[in-house]
Amino acid sequence: MTAPPVVAASAAPPVDRERGRRRARRRNLGSALLFLSPWLVGFAVFTAWPLIYSVYLSLTDYDVINDPNFVGADNYVELFSDPKVALALGNTLFFTIVQVPLYVLVSLLLALLLNRAGRSAGVFRTVFFLPKMTPPVAVGILFLLLFNGQNGLFNTVLGWFGIDGPSWTTDAAWVKPGLIIMSLWTVGASVIILLAALQAVPDELYDSAKLDGAGFWRQSFSITVPMISPALFFIVVVNTIAGLQTFDEAYTAFFGAGNTTYSNDAALFYVIYLFQQAFEFLHMGYASAMAWVLFALIMVVTAIQILVSRRVVYYEGDDRT
Amino acid sequence: MSRVLPPGLPHDEELDAPRPAGAPAPHPPARADHRAPARPEARTAAAARARRRHLIRRSLIIAALSLLALVFAYPFVWLVSASFKPRGEVFDNRLIPETFTWDNYVQVWQAAPLALWLWNTLLVTVLAATTVTLSSAMVAWGFAYFRFRGRGALFGVVLATMMLPGAVTMIPTFLIWNALGFVGTLVPLWAQNIFGSAFYVFLLRQFMLGLPREFFEAARVDGASNWDLFWRIALPLSKPALAVTFVFEVQAVWTDLMRALIYLRDSADYTLPRGLKSLVDAFGFGGEWHWELIVTASVIATVPMIIVFFVAQRQIIHGISAGGVKG
Numbered sequence: 001m002t003a004p005p006v007v008a009a010s011a012a013p014p015v016d017r018e019r020g021r022r023r024a025r026r027r028n029l030g031s032a033l034l035f036l037s038p039w040l041v042g043f044a045v046f047t048a049w050p051l052i053y054s055v056y057l058s059l060t061d062y063d064v065i066n067d068p069n070f071v072g073a074d075n076y077v078e079l080f081s082d083p084k085v086a087l088a089l090g091n092t093l094f095f096t097i098v099q100v101p102l103y104v105l106v107s108l109l110l111a112l113l114l115n116r117a118g119r120s121a122g123v124f125r126t127v128f129f130l131p132k133m134t135p136p137v138a139v140g141i142l143f144l145l146l147f148n149g150q151n152g153l154f155n156t157v158l159g160w161f162g163i164d165g166p167s168w169t170t171d172a173a174w175v176k177p178g179l180i181i182m183s184l185w186t187v188g189a190s191v192i193i194l195l196a197a198l199q200a201v202p203d204e205l206y207d208s209a210k211l212d213g214a215g216f217w218r219q220s221f222s223i224t225v226p227m228i229s230p231a232l233f234f235i236v237v238v239n240t241i242a243g244l245q246t247f248d249e250a251y252t253a254f255f256g257a258g259n260t261t262y263s264n265d266a267a268l269f270y271v272i273y274l275f276q277q278a279f280e281f282l283h284m285g286y287a288s289a290m291a292w293v294l295f296a297l298i299m300v301v302t303a304i305q306i307l308v309s310r311r312v313v314y315y316e317g318d319d320r321t
Numbered sequence: 322m323s324r325v326l327p328p329g330l331p332h333d334e335e336l337d338a339p340r341p342a343g344a345p346a347p348h349p350p351a352r353a354d355h356r357a358p359a360r361p362e363a364r365t366a367a368a369a370r371a372r373r374r375h376l377i378r379r380s381l382i383i384a385a386l387s388l389l390a391l392v393f394a395y396p397f398v399w400l401v402s403a404s405f406k407p408r409g410e411v412f413d414n415r416l417i418p419e420t421f422t423w424d425n426y427v428q429v430w431q432a433a434p435l436a437l438w439l440w441n442t443l444l445v446t447v448l449a450a451t452t453v454t455l456s457s458a459m460v461a462w463g464f465a466y467f468r469f470r471g472r473g474a475l476f477g478v479v480l481a482t483m484m485l486p487g488a489v490t491m492i493p494t495f496l497i498w499n500a501l502g503f504v505g506t507l508v509p510l511w512a513q514n515i516f517g518s519a520f521y522v523f524l525l526r527q528f529m530l531g532l533p534r535e536f537f538e539a540a541r542v543d544g545a546s547n548w549d550l551f552w553r554i555a556l557p558l559s560k561p562a563l564a565v566t567f568v569f570e571v572q573a574v575w576t577d578l579m580r581a582l583i584y585l586r587d588s589a590d591y592t593l594p595r596g597l598k599s600l601v602d603a604f605g606f607g608g609e610w611h612w613e614l615i616v617t618a619s620v621i622a623t624v625p626m627i628i629v630f631f632v633a634q635r636q637i638i639h640g641i642s643a644g645g646v647k648g
Contacts, residue, residue, distance in 0.1 A: 028469055031547045035463030038456040039479065042516020047482055050493035057492060064499070110389065116382050126634065127390040130397065133626040135576035137594045138619040141601060142396050145403075145412070145612065153399065153414045185396065189641050196642030245486055248578045248594075257602045274488055279583055284492050291488040298486055
């Protein structure tokens with residue numbers, strides 16, 4: 001520490017300096033707010049106000065044409081006895097609970113293989129990522145075609161192994177499993193996140209494990225997976241939140257104008273039902289209540305995941321393991 | 322890559338060049354592993370065995386990856402191939418069309434205003450990605466450069482909005498655009514981006530925090546204004562992060578279905594995902610069963626994204642891995 005320059009200190013009287021500093025800080029805050037202004041305005045108009053208004057709407061009957069009619073907690077009461085909400089919620093939870101572990105497992109497997117592929121990894125990485133660039137609507141269309149019961153590719157391949165594939169797109173029991181399998185096609189982004197995490201694992205850990213005679217699987221489960229557990233956790237959380245909001249692919253394949261052939265309760269996911277309530281039946285109040293229930297569900301699930309992660313996820317330099 | 326090999330073993334590049342018997346090991350003894358046997362002959366024999374094992378393992382991994390790559394590539398190749406098949410053959414699983422035809426492209430162009438949809442999508446995508454990149458960068462700079470009271474708390478609010486499911490704000494947002502008279506136009510599909518987006522603010526702020534502060538202090542001494550610091554120094558230096566933001570938003574807007582379903586009324590205003598959905602409704606579920614047209618339109622909607630991917634591949638991959646590790 002150097003002593004403060006005596007000359008400067010005595011040159012400016014303390015009162016003036018204090019005032020000057022305050023003025024500088026105000027100027028600083030002013031310029032900061034200027035730069036933040038787009039977000040501040042956007043937040044007020046498109047986040048804060050919608051949040052407040054959405055709470056209000058959830059307590060009303062509102063069809064856009066007539067003024068909102070206050071009904072208290074009626075929407076929430078109705079929601080919990082609506083069999084379609086229960087159905088949509090069940091579908092969504094089933095989809096998410098089955099899909100997320102499979103999704104993580106497939107991306108982990110691909111990332112582990114890519115990590116050991118040497119120079120050819122780049123080509124494979126590209127191939128695995130491409131489906132992520134396909135519009136979800138097109139993925140929904142592909143699902144209808146590839147999982148077609150009679151001559152779709154998926155059942156044809158199953159046929160080679162003597163398996164008589166089900167009618168994925170029409171049999172209520174197989175619609176969700178089919179959509180889950182199709183969704184595994186778009187694991188590309190997760191693969192890249194995991195691959196980046198894998199490449200950050202220090203080599204020395206593997207060297208010493210080899211000294212102890214650990215093979216590929218032993219190394220994977222004793223070193224690799226714990227070391228990349230923060231990235232795995234990130235993927236689990238993000239995909240769970242996305243899974244609970246599944247919409248595009250299922251809506252394309254099973255809902256919409258003129259769809260009488262496939263209209264199918266098995267693909268009625270929560271956000272699809274919410275969308276129908278809001279924009280097809282114009283039950284804006286009811287849909288708002290549904291949105292808040294979804295929000296609560298996401299919060300609870302994420303909180304549980306964070307609690308579990310405290311025991312499972314390993315952060316370097318942290319003794320908690 | 323070298324991680325797979327035990328220490329002291331030659332790398333891939335050296336595997337190709339056979340070493341004459343008795344020639345000195347490629348690594349000087351000083352770097353040799355302490356586990357290596359003392360006698361050189363035994364050492365080369367062990368190394369050769371390990372090398373063979375390594376080659377076998379590498380080949381097995383490449384074989385497994387090739388098989389998986391086939392599975393991942395198949396739907397694409399099939400989709401493109403199906404767009405060249407006549408109506409009756411669309412559903413066969415051939416990769417090379419038995420009868421090759423351009424007819425679907427001609428027909429779908431006549432059956433649907435595809436050129437218009439393509440134009441709408443392009444317009445919305447470019448407007449959305451440009452505005453969100455610029456405004457998010459501005460806000461990110463506000464958080465990265467300035468020190469003011471409440472900065473941490475305010476940034477916490479930005480992060481919190483990332484967790485909010487879209488469904489909660491969807492209906493009031495629709496009512497805003499409805500009150501402003503913009504429902505039925507393309508405006509709601511991009512205009513909100515003028516205010517930036519929490520995820521990109523986060524991404525860009527992380528990047529800008531890494532820029533050396535001395536640059537800005539020096540420019541400040543030379544009399545640069547706050548805006549100069551942002552526009553002439555911070556922005557040019559942030560090009561990689563800006564590219565990531567732009568490409569992410571292009572992908573998100575190009576493929577967005579829900580907003581298009583909510584806000585677009587007239588088929589002339591449709592974007593490609595919305596138009597594609599309308600084709601599924603008309604030619605698939607509508608009982609006409611012209612799946613060859615739907616498939617062809619899907620190809621047209623997907624190919625531009627594939628091109629974007631190949632052009633910006635490096636940015637996309639870097640952007641994703643950076644975001645993931647930090648999260």
